[in-house]
Amino acid sequence: MRLLLLLLLMTGCAEAVHPDGYDSPTAHGLELTLQTQDCRTCHGEELDGGTSEVDCDSCHPADWRTDCIFCHGGDDSDDGAPPRQLDGSSDVTASTFPVHAAHTEGELHGPYACTECHVEPEDVLSAGHAFDDTPGRAEVDFRGGISADAIWYEEGCSINYCHGSGIELADQPLSDEPVECGDCHPVAGDPNPVLATLSGEHREHLFHDVDCQECHPTTGDGTDIVQADGHVDGVPTVQMIPEVTQDNGRCTGRCHNENHNNAGW
């Protein structure tokens, strides 16, 4: 009898686990994104109640677990790109990667998917995603992208294909300055083709005033990008003027009055 009373007393007086106002998304949502505590301990491995008996799905829209915007924003777009910071702030300059938008929206190149730089999870419970050993910190993993060997070192990226010349890899410190052709191509837009750091017969052709756009639909005049989708996508986009065709690295046809049959690059 005394034991029952004690039990009743204990449950009656038991303090609520969470502070007042915890049902507000800014309170409990932030604790999830920053992983202040592991919700699964009481709300269950699947976040469907556990010992707390409070199922997260009881208040949220049905698809919240797979709705990337639910946690990553949609501040600027519907697909969650650029993502909102984990601390809820939309002050992009304070982010550890303030140039998300330049990459996910893309002007010089097609828009990059998250997978260029992160493993893309399927839902909130995916391994290595929200519940992992690095609370409040996003993991960078380039292995699924075109800069597969790049390394993120918090002040930039090294061994980086995307910021290189297409041949050499680059070290790219974090900067909010827009990049220009010459940052990656010492020759593009430069009147002196001797500076060419490009492959094979580039130098020869540039000396003879053959322009970039005669072989690359990417650019209109060597200083602009007119086909962003094929640019910085991991492979050179080559489409020669109709007089010359290329197969297996060998050319056929005449150009500028010169026979190119069986010429290699």
Ligand code: HEC
């Ligand atoms: C130590 C156990 C425990 C942990 C850890 C825990 N909860 Fe709870 N939570 C509960 C219990 C129990 C309730 C039921 C209400 C109560 O008793 O306070 C609850 C209720 C809630 C509610 C309903 C609102 C309210 O205040 O009752 C929300 C929202 C919630 N939890 C979110 C979370 C989130 C998000 C996390 C992880 C960041 C989390 N909880 C971690 C035990 C826990």
Ligand code: HEC
């Ligand atoms: C008492 C109702 C309630 C419960 C229970 C609840 N939530 Fe929420 N949560 C909300 C509401 C309301 C929103 C805002 C929804 C919206 O914006 O559509 C929200 C939003 C969130 C967000 C997004 C916050 C943001 O950045 O905008 C996260 C993360 C979140 N909840 C985690 C959890 C987790 C994890 C649980 C279970 C442990 C849980 N919630 C249980 C009411 C609840």
Ligand code: HEC
């Ligand atoms: C070009 C590479 C790149 C792309 C593309 C990219 N990210 Fe990131 N992201 C990063 C880097 C680098 C960081 C900083 C990681 C760190 O702080 O250690 C980061 C950080 C983050 C953060 C934490 C931000 C903060 O400040 O709290 C989130 C969340 C995130 N990324 C999600 C995404 C999502 C979702 C996408 C796709 C819509 C995406 N990222 C696309 C490189 C990228």
Ligand code: HEC
């Ligand atoms: C309930 C909240 C929530 C939802 C929903 C959510 N995420 Fe996340 N996401 C997080 C948190 C928290 C992190 C930071 C992870 C950490 O601490 O390492 C994160 C990090 C990321 C990262 C950076 C890499 C990493 O795992 O750290 C990417 C990319 C990402 N999320 C993409 C997505 C995509 C795509 C979806 C939709 C399928 C999605 N997220 C849905 C909370 C969420």
Ligand code: HEC
């Ligand atoms: C005569 C045709 C031709 C002209 C003119 C030309 N390119 Fe190329 N370019 C090629 C070919 C062919 C490749 C593919 C080489 C390969 O597959 O290895 C290529 C590849 C590239 C690459 C990838 C890296 C490399 O060097 O192989 C870049 C970057 C590039 N070109 C930029 C330019 C720029 C900038 C201009 C103008 C300044 C230009 N190209 C002019 C034919 C040309």
Ligand code: HEC
């Ligand atoms: C951030 C680095 C970077 C910047 C800035 C850049 N490029 Fe490139 N560019 C590359 C890389 C890497 C390649 C290698 C091929 C690929 O992946 O598409 C390339 C390839 C090219 C090619 C070969 C055709 C192709 O699409 O593959 C041309 C032409 C070219 N760039 C012109 C330009 C011009 C003109 C500008 C300025 C408006 C410019 N690039 C700015 C990195 C850059």
